[in-house]
Amino acid sequence: MIGRALLWLVLTFGVATPLALVAAIALGEAAEGIPPVRFPWNGGAATDSLVLIATDPFYVGALLSSLEVAALTAAACVALAFPMALGIVRARPGPRIWLLAAVMLPFWTGFLPRMGAWIGLFRDSGWINGVLVEFGLPAQQMLYTDAAMLVGMVHAYLPFAVLPLFGVLLRLDPRLEEAAADLGAGPVARLVTVVLPQAAPGIAAAFLLVFIPAAGEYVIPELLGPPSATLVGRVVVQEFFQNRDWPVAAALSLGLLVVLLPPLWLYQRLGTQG
Amino acid sequence: MSLLQVEGLTVRFGGAAALDALDLEVPEGAFVALLGGSGSGKSTLLRTIAGFVAPAAGRILLGGVDLAPLPPERRPLHMMFQSYALFPHMSVADNVGYGLRRAGAATAERIRRVGAALEMVGLEAFARRRPAALSGGQQQRVALARALILRPRLLLLDEPLGALDAALRERTGAELRALQRATGSAFLMVTHDQAEALALADRVAVLEQGRVIQQGTPRELWDRPATRFVAGFLGAANIIEGVALADGGVDCPALPATLRPAVPHGKPPGSPVALALRAERIGFGDEGLPAVVTEATYRGGASLLTLRTSGGAVLRALWPEASGPAPEHAVTLSWEPSALVPLA
Numbered sequence: 001m002i003g004r005a006l007l008w009l010v011l012t013f014g015v016a017t018p019l020a021l022v023a024a025i026a027l028g029e030a031a032e033g034i035p036p037v038r039f040p041w042n043g044g045a046a047t048d049s050l051v052l053i054a055t056d057p058f059y060v061g062a063l064l065s066s067l068e069v070a071a072l073t074a075a076a077c078v079a080l081a082f083p084m085a086l087g088i089v090r091a092r093p094g095p096r097i098w099l100l101a102a103v104m105l106p107f108w109t110g111f112l113p114r115m116g117a118w119i120g121l122f123r124d125s126g127w128i129n130g131v132l133v134e135f136g137l138p139a140q141q142m143l144y145t146d147a148a149m150l151v152g153m154v155h156a157y158l159p160f161a162v163l164p165l166f167g168v169l170l171r172l173d174p175r176l177e178e179a180a181a182d183l184g185a186g187p188v189a190r191l192v193t194v195v196l197p198q199a200a201p202g203i204a205a206a207f208l209l210v211f212i213p214a215a216g217e218y219v220i221p222e223l224l225g226p227p228s229a230t231l232v233g234r235v236v237v238q239e240f241f242q243n244r245d246w247p248v249a250a251a252l253s254l255g256l257l258v259v260l261l262p263p264l265w266l267y268q269r270l271g272t273q274g
Numbered sequence: 275m276s277l278l279q280v281e282g283l284t285v286r287f288g289g290a291a292a293l294d295a296l297d298l299e300v301p302e303g304a305f306v307a308l309l310g311g312s313g314s315g316k317s318t319l320l321r322t323i324a325g326f327v328a329p330a331a332g333r334i335l336l337g338g339v340d341l342a343p344l345p346p347e348r349r350p351l352h353m354m355f356q357s358y359a360l361f362p363h364m365s366v367a368d369n370v371g372y373g374l375r376r377a378g379a380a381t382a383e384r385i386r387r388v389g390a391a392l393e394m395v396g397l398e399a400f401a402r403r404r405p406a407a408l409s410g411g412q413q414q415r416v417a418l419a420r421a422l423i424l425r426p427r428l429l430l431l432d433e434p435l436g437a438l439d440a441a442l443r444e445r446t447g448a449e450l451r452a453l454q455r456a457t458g459s460a461f462l463m464v465t466h467d468q469a470e471a472l473a474l475a476d477r478v479a480v481l482e483q484g485r486v487i488q489q490g491t492p493r494e495l496w497d498r499p500a501t502r503f504v505a506g507f508l509g510a511a512n513i514i515e516g517v518a519l520a521d522g523g524v525d526c527p528a529l530p531a532t533l534r535p536a537v538p539h540g541k542p543p544g545s546p547v548a549l550a551l552r553a554e555r556i557g558f559g560d561e562g563l564p565a566v567v568t569e570a571t572y573r574g575g576a577s578l579l580t581l582r583t584s585g586g587a588v589l590r591a592l593w594p595e596a597s598g599p600a601p602e603h604a605v606t607l608s609w610e611p612s613a614l615v616p617l618a
Contacts, residue, residue, distance in 0.1 A: 173357075173359065175355050175357060175359040176359050176361060176362075178324075178326055178346070178355070178359065179353075179355055179359035179360075179361070180361075180372070181325075181326075181345070181346040181347045182324055182346055182347070182349075182352055182353045182421075183347075183352065183372050183373035183376055183420070183421075183424070184347050184348075184373055184376035184377055184424075185347055185372075185376050186345075186347050189376060193361075193372075194361060197363045198362070198363055
C-alpha cells in the first residue's frame with residue numbers, strides 16, 4: 001500500500017511534470033533564441049519532429065539499435081546473475097551476507113572511476129594488451145568497440161539483475177527440490193523443471209530492470225563504445241547540445257518511452273501477479 | 275530378511291548427535307510407525323534414509339543393497355513430505371506424473387497411470403487444477419498419489435496427517451492404511467501422535483534422543499511399555515515407585531501397599547522399581563486401596579479421576595460412566611496383577 005502511494009507520488013511530481021514539458025517541446029518548433037524552441041502555444045505547433053523520428057532511418061535505427069544493445073545487455077546480465085544469485089542463496093547465512101554485499105559494492109563506489117578502470121584495461125596500451133604483448137601475442141583494439149561497450153553495460157547493470165533473482169530464489173522452498181530429487185530428478189532436471197519455472201517472474205523482473213534503463217544509456221556508449229554506436233541516448237545529446245534541435249531531441253525521448261511502454265506494462269503485470 | 279535395515283546409524287548436526295547408533299528394521303509390506311517427540315530425531319531418520327542427510331556412521335540397506343553411494347534421485351524409495359512439497363507451478367496431474375516423466379515413461383503409459391493414481395485417491399476431477407486450488411486434505415492425497423505412482427517398495431511418510439484437522443485426520447488415517455494394504459508397499463511413517471501410531475501401524479518404534487528405545491506391535495507397547503518414557507508417551511499411565519522385595523513383590527510406601535506384578539521385575543532386593551499402571555486398568559470396588567477423588571474431568575462417556583491415596587501418591591483412573599464420584603468422595607481401588615508392568 002505504502003509502496004503504491006509512494007509510486008504515485010513519484011509518478012506525479014517526478015515523472016508527469018517533466019514529461020509534459022518534454023511533450024510540449026516535441027510538439028514545438030526549433031527556433032533561434034533562449035530556449036531555442038517555439039512552444040505550441042506561441043504559434044509553433046508542429047508534428048514535424050515526431051514524424052521525423054518515426055520515419056527517418058537514422059532515428060529509427062538509433063531506437064532499434066538501443067533496444068538491441070539493451071536486450072543483449074539484459075540477457076547477458078540475467079545469464080550471469082542467475083548462477084550468482086543461486087550461489088548466494090545456497091551459501092550459508094554467514095558468508096551469504098558478505099557475498100550479497102560484494103554484489104552491492106559497485107553501488108558504493110563512483111560510476112565514472114569504474115568506467116575509467118575499464119578504459120584503463122581496454123585501451124591500446126592498457127593492461128590487457130600489456131599481458132597479451134608480454135606473452136608474445138598481438139595487441140588488440142578493444143576500447144571503442146561494441147564488445148567493450150557491452151562489457152561496460154553488463155558491469156554497470158549486473159547488480160540490478162542479481163537482486164530480483166536473489167529475492168525469488170531465496171523464497172524458493174528447498175523442499176520442492178528435495179521432492180523432485182526424491183522422484184528421480186537429477187541436478188539438471190531439478191534446475192529445469194523446478195527452479196527455473198519458479199524463478200521465472202524473477203528472471204523477467206531482472207531482465208526488464210536492466211533492459212529499461214539500458215535502452216536509454218548514454219554515458220557507457222560514449223566512454224567505451226565505437227562512434228558508430230548511434231544509440232538513442234547519444235543522439236538525444238547530439239540533437240540537444242550540438243544541433244540545438246530541442247524538438248527532435250524531445251521527440252526521440254518520447255519515442256524511446258513509447259517503445260519501452262510494452263515491456264513496462266509487462267513488468268507491471270508480472271509485479272501484480274507475483 | 276527385512277526390506278529396510280538400519281544399522282548403527284549416527285547423524286551429527288554440529289557436535290550434537292541427532293541419531294545415535296540407531297537400529298531399525300522394516301519388514302516387506304509392513305506399516306511401521308516411528309513415534310517420538312520433537313527433537314527425537316524421527317524426521318532426521320527419514321531424511322537420512324531418503325538421502326538428504328549424510329550419516330556420520332552406520333548403514334542403511336534396502337533389500338540388502340547399501341544406499342550410501344546413491345544420491346536421493348537414485349534411491350528406490352519415495353517420500354511424502356510433511357508440507358507435501360507439491361510443485362505449485364504444475365497441475366495436479368503433472369505433479370502426480372512427475373516421477374514417471376523423470377523415469378522416461380511413454381506418454382500413453384503416463385496418462386493411464388496418472389489417471390489410475392488420481393482415481394485411487396479420489397481426485398480424478400481435479401487433475402487440471404493447481405495445488406493451491408485444493409484443500410489441505412486434497413493436497414495430502416495428491417502428495418500420496420505422487421509418491422505411490424512409482425510403486426516404491428518403501429514409502430517414507432513425514433507426519434502425513436499432521437497438517438489436517440482432527441475430523442479429517444481419522445478418516446485420512448484409515449484411507450492411508452487401506453492404501454498401504456492395497457499397494458503392498460512398506461510404509462515407514464513418522465508421527466508424534468501416539469493414537470495415530472497405535473491405530474495405523476503394524477509395528478511401532480519409539481524414538482527418544484536419536485535412539486529406538488522400544489519397538490513392537492501396538493499391543494505390546496501399550497501393554498508392556500519398557501521404559502518410563504514409553505509409558506508416559508503412550509499416555510494415561512500411572513508410574514508407581516517402589517523398592518524390590520526378596521519374594522518378588524514391590525513395596526510401595528506412597529500407596530501404601532505391597533504390589534505383586536504378574537511379570538517378574540528381576541531386580542535385586544532393595545533396589546528401586548518403577549511400575550506402570552494404566553488408568554483404564556484400575557477398577558473400583560469394595561476391597562483394595564482406599565483413595566480420595568481430588569479432581570474429575572469429563573472425557574466423553576467416561577470420567578478421568580485424579581485420586582490421592584493415604585500414602586500421598588497421586589493416581590489417575592478412568593471411571594467408566596460419564597457421571598463419576600465428585601471430588602472429596604472416597605473410593606476403593608483394585609487391579610489385576612497383570613496390569614502392573616515393571617519398567618526398565
